[in-house]
Amino acid sequence: MSRLRVHSLAISLDGFATGEGLSTEAPFGHAGGRLMEWFFPTRTFVEASGHEAEAQGPGTRGIDDAFAAASWNGIGAEIMGRGKFGPQTGPWQDDSWRGWWGEEPPFHSPVVVLTHHPRPDFAAGETTFLFRDASPRDALALATELADGLDVRLGGGATTIRSFLDEDLVDHLHLVVVPIVLGRGVRIWDGQEGLEGRFSVEATASPSGVVHYLFTR
Amino acid sequence: MSRLRVHSLAISLDGFATGEGLSTEAPFGHAGGRLMEWFFPTRTFVEASGHEAEAQGPGTRGIDDAFAAASWNGIGAEIMGRGKFGPQTGPWQDDSWRGWWGEEPPFHSPVVVLTHHPRPDFAAGETTFLFRDASPRDALALATELADGLDVRLGGGATTIRSFLDEDLVDHLHLVVVPIVLGRGVRIWDGQEGLEGRFSVEATASPSGVVHYLFTR
Numbered sequence: 001m002s003r004l005r006v007h008s009l010a011i012s013l014d015g016f017a018t019g020e021g022l023s024t025e026a027p028f029g030h031a032g033g034r035l036m037e038w039f040f041p042t043r044t045f046v047e048a049s050g051h052e053a054e055a056q057g058p059g060t061r062g063i064d065d066a067f068a069a070a071s072w073n074g075i076g077a078e079i080m081g082r083g084k085f086g087p088q089t090g091p092w093q094d095d096s097w098r099g100w101w102g103e104e105p106p107f108h109s110p111v112v113v114l115t116h117h118p119r120p121d122f123a124a125g126e127t128t129f130l131f132r133d134a135s136p137r138d139a140l141a142l143a144t145e146l147a148d149g150l151d152v153r154l155g156g157g158a159t160t161i162r163s164f165l166d167e168d169l170v171d172h173l174h175l176v177v178v179p180i181v182l183g184r185g186v187r188i189w190d191g192q193e194g195l196e197g198r199f200s201v202e203a204t205a206s207p208s209g210v211v212h213y214l215f216t217r
Numbered sequence: 218m219s220r221l222r223v224h225s226l227a228i229s230l231d232g233f234a235t236g237e238g239l240s241t242e243a244p245f246g247h248a249g250g251r252l253m254e255w256f257f258p259t260r261t262f263v264e265a266s267g268h269e270a271e272a273q274g275p276g277t278r279g280i281d282d283a284f285a286a287a288s289w290n291g292i293g294a295e296i297m298g299r300g301k302f303g304p305q306t307g308p309w310q311d312d313s314w315r316g317w318w319g320e321e322p323p324f325h326s327p328v329v330v331l332t333h334h335p336r337p338d339f340a341a342g343e344t345t346f347l348f349r350d351a352s353p354r355d356a357l358a359l360a361t362e363l364a365d366g367l368d369v370r371l372g373g374g375a376t377t378i379r380s381f382l383d384e385d386l387v388d389h390l391h392l393v394v395v396p397i398v399l400g401r402g403v404r405i406w407d408g409q410e411g412l413e414g415r416f417s418v419e420a421t422a423s424p425s426g427v428v429h430y431l432f433t434r
Contacts, residue, residue, distance in 0.1 A: 013413075013430075014232055014406035177394075179418040179430070183410025189231035193400025196230075201396040203428050205420045211428050213230075213396070 002144045003151045004079075005172040006161055007071035009188065010035040010210075012178055016185035017158035022087050027100065029185060035178050038210040044068035048106045063206040067174060076150025077143040078107055081160030082115040085129070091117050098124060110146040112139050114160060136164045158186040165192060173199070173215035219361045220368045220388040221296075223378055224288035226405065227252040227393040227427075233402035234375035239304050244317065246402060252395050255427040261285035265323045280423040284391060293367025294360040295324055298377030299332040302346070308334050315341060327363040329356050331377060353381045375403045382409060390416070390432035 011017045012035065019029030028035055039045050043059030045068060059065065082088075086097050099105060104125035111129050118131040130146075132139060143152040154164055164170050175188070189195075199215035206212060228234045229252065236246030245252055256262050260276030262285060276282065299305075303314050316322060321342035328346050335348040349356060360369040371381055381387050392405070406412075416432035423429060 014404075014409070015230070177428075179413055179420065181406055181409045181412040183406075183408075187231075189398055189400075191400075192231070192398045195398040196396055201426065203396065203422045203426065205422050205428065209418065209420065211394075211420050211422065 002076075002147055002149065003171040004140060004154055004164065004169055005075070005151050005174075006154045006156070006170060007172075007174045008039065008068055008176060009156055009158070009161065009174065010038070010176040010178055011158075011188050012180050012182040012185075014181050014183065015187045015189045016182040017156065017161075017188045019182055019185040022083070024087050027087065031180075031182055031185060034180055038064050038176060038178065038206065038208045039068055041208075042068045044072070062208075063204065063212070064208050064210065067176070067212050070174070071153065074151050075109065075153045076147025077109050078111045078153045078155045079139050079143050079160070079164075080111060080113055080155035081157050082113055082117075083157045083159065084155055085113045085115075092119050095119055095122075098122065099129065101127075110143070111155075112143045112146070114139055136167045136169055140164070140169055158188045161188065162191060165195065168198065170215075171217055173213075175213040175215070177211045177213065179209050219293075219364055219366065221357060221371055221381065221386055222292070222368050222389040222391075223371045223373070223387060224389075224391045225256065225285055225393055226373055226375070226378065226391065227255070227395055228375075228405050229395055229397050229399040229402075231398050231400065232404045232406045233399040234373065234378075234405045236399055236402040239300070241304050244304065248397075248399055248402060251397055255281050255393060255395065255423065255425045256285055258425075259285045261289070279425075280421065280429070281425050281427065284393070284429050287391070288370065291368050292326065292370045293364025294326050295328045295370045295372045296356050296360050296377070296381075297328060297330055297372035298374050299330055299334075300374045300376065301372055302330045302332075309336050312336055312339075315339065316346065318344075327360070328372075329360045329363070331356055353384045353386055357381070357386055375405045378405065379408060382412065385415065387432075388434055390430075392430040392432070394428045394430065396426050 019031030021029040041060050042065035043061050044065055046059035085099050105127040108126040113131045115131050116133050121130045199217050202214045204212050236248030238246040258277050259282040260278050261282055263276035302316055322344040325343040330348045332348050333350050338347045416434050419431045421429050
């Protein structure tokens with residue numbers, strides 16, 4: 001049975017998954033890189049990004065890396081909101097933006113991009129981006145078919161994840177609470193009163209200062 | 218040097234320290250007892266409340282109790298908002314309400330109750346309640362004098378604590394994040410953007426499911 005999984009969604013203490021003022025230069029807005037500082041030193045990130053030469057070494061293998069690495073196990077497709085694919089809004093001016101990830105994106109699988117403004121699908125390396133104006137349920141049906149028996153990762157952002165939580169489609173939710181107070185941005189918790197009733201919830205603190213939460217069912 | 222300390226302030230994952238619909242029967246509103254379920258089994262609560270006979274035993278001595286017990290070390294006075302003293306709002310109808318705690322409140326020290334509607338001070342057991350319409354800074358000056366060299370506890374609720382954080386008067390902030398999403402109520406984080414810059418922040422998860430955060434300086 002294919003499951004829908006969210007991994008490594010970083011939020012501030014006050015629940016913001018991204019800040020205000022998103023742009024090409026500031027994909028997390030005023031949050032900057034602070035929500036992902038726990039992630040950058042991990043071996044999983046270092047290897048995926050090819051930054052080993054620049055990093056202090058081959059990357060950490062501790063608690064944060066254990067959670068980061070789990071994101072890639074048994075995933076056959078991803079669903080993401082248009083806001084994760086790029087900072088543009090409204091109709092596409094042209095098709096020149098091909099995502100943040102260069103010509104070999106780390107997904108190595110089909111990626112369904114949810115957008116009210118579809119554009120032609122394209123392939124980059126082993127990743128295929130499909131642009132669909134679809135409901136959460138229909139997007140999941142498509143991604144599940146593309147995943148061919150493996151699980152589907154729900155990649156974010158927060159608004160997209162909330163829309164899938166609203167439909168009770170999420171089976172696994174890994175949140176990383178970063179000890180900062182952002183004050184503004186997009187909240188993951190809006191409209192989620194009583195969420196804990198549908199999941200087992202466990203938490204563990206990492207020496208890096210973040211707290212990993214797993215919501216599983 | 219006397220310090221101002223907040224202890225055992227329980228909040229939901231979405232940052233609410235209390236729910237909606239507060240009343241005499243529902244001091245936490247729709248949150249019910251859920252924010253304090255981690256606390257009730259502790260030896261500190263069992264001993265303070267005299268509920269030992271009703272409890273399963275003498276109370277737990279684990280992580281949650283360690284944090285609960287720290288609340289009482291070296292405290293010489295407390296400051297609380299009127300909302301912690303009682304659920305009433307506006308002018309007092311009479312002086313019959315004497316708090317939630319009966320004739321031997323657990324404070325055993327002066328308690329400064331912040332209210333725009335002062336009423337006569339009174340003593341109950343070893344506790345004296347003083348009602349003052351004072352700024353955070355003036356209230357702290359009074360409580361510090363009353364504490365006679367010991368620390369001052371800031372007892373809540375969330376609105377009161379925020380007003381002291383706004384003035385940068387808090388030296389120690391212990392929060393307990395309970396794994397529930399309340400959705401509505403009074404948020405501790407409102408207006409606190411960048412709070413982490415003024416404190417060291419540490420977190421530890423308890424087997425009970427809560428996460429204890431310490432903001433210290």
